[in-house]
Amino acid sequence: MFQIAGILVGGVLGFLYYKKVGCPTGSCPITSNPYGSTLYGAVMGLLVGSFF
Numbered sequence: 001m002f003q004i005a006g007i008l009v010g011g012v013l014g015f016l017y018y019k020k021v022g023c024p025t026g027s028c029p030i031t032s033n034p035y036g037s038t039l040y041g042a043v044m045g046l047l048v049g050s051f052f
Contacts, residue, residue, distance in 0.1 A: 010045015
C-alpha cells in the first residue's frame with residue numbers, strides 16, 4: 001500500500017520539480033525531460049515507500 005502511494009506522490013513531485021525548477025541550460029539528463037523527471041520521482045517514491 002505504501003509503495004503505491006510512494007510511486008504516485010513521487011511521480012507528482014518529480015513532475016512538479018520539472019515544471020518549477022527544470023533545467024534552464026538543457027544539459028541535465030533527468031530534469032530536462034518531463035518523463036524522466038516523473039519516472040525518477042516515482043522510483044524515489046517507491047524506495048521511500050518500501051521502508052514503511
